[in-house]
Amino acid sequence: MISRKSVAGVCLVVAAFAATGCTSIRENRGYIQDASLIEAVQPGIDNKDSVAATLGRPTFESQFGESTWYYVSSVTGRKPFVRPRIREHNVLAIKFDASGNVVSSQNSGLEKVVFLSPDGDQTPTLGRERGFFEDLFGNIGTVGAPGAGGGAGPGG
Template identity: 70%
Template sequence: MALAVSGCASIRESRGYIVDSTLTGSVQPGIDNKQSVQATLGHPSFESQFGVPTWYYVSSQTERRPFMRPRIGEHSVLAVTFDAAGNVAGVERSGLDKVVFLTPDGDRTPTLGRDRTFFEDLFGNIGAVGAPAAGGGGPGA
């Protein structure tokens, strides 16, 4: 019975940055710079490409039951913004409250054009190869 119960337990996985509250709490605006932040927290999960230079440290804990999709249990983002001189301008923490869950609309991507059937795809090009309207007419044309 213990084996059956252990098979139904959820599996917890950590993804991304491993948060240490002592280290993340030690980063302070006006005192730290890029070098000290990297020495304290390590390389960021990703950096902003446009606008204000910002380093993001992203951490997620997922829970998954057997044969089910993983669910996000905990999620945190530490955003460290820098000024032009490379000094810390601000530190912002956010969590699951800012996560947006998207549901795709169907399983197909809409495209321009018409839908072709299997047989149109299979036999649609018969006679089109080498035809003058096909942009050629064969070799030497």
């Protein structure tokens, strides 16, 4: 016969395996920041070439306004079968002057992230709302009608 202690032990092992299946999965996304490398970038001393040699190519560059390189990194955590949530988020912005020299570097975090919540499953539109049958049969009788254009020839 199976003893009560062995059944309790098996249940304990099964519970331990089930608990490890629910642990959070941590993922690093984007640029992995190194504090010593970031501190090595000095305004007035470095330029685009030295920044690229120290930090690598940026995640993206500004297209308008001041020349700025952005290094974006995120750490997400998620439970199995659940949408990931951002745990940490860092954006390093390095601004350059017209000649390509570093003007400033600024580090920002999760406080500047904007979370948008969509308004339902449909996109609101302006104008009147038409049903299925209005879309299907809406043009019947309008083709060739006076003032609708297209029905009469030139001058008539």
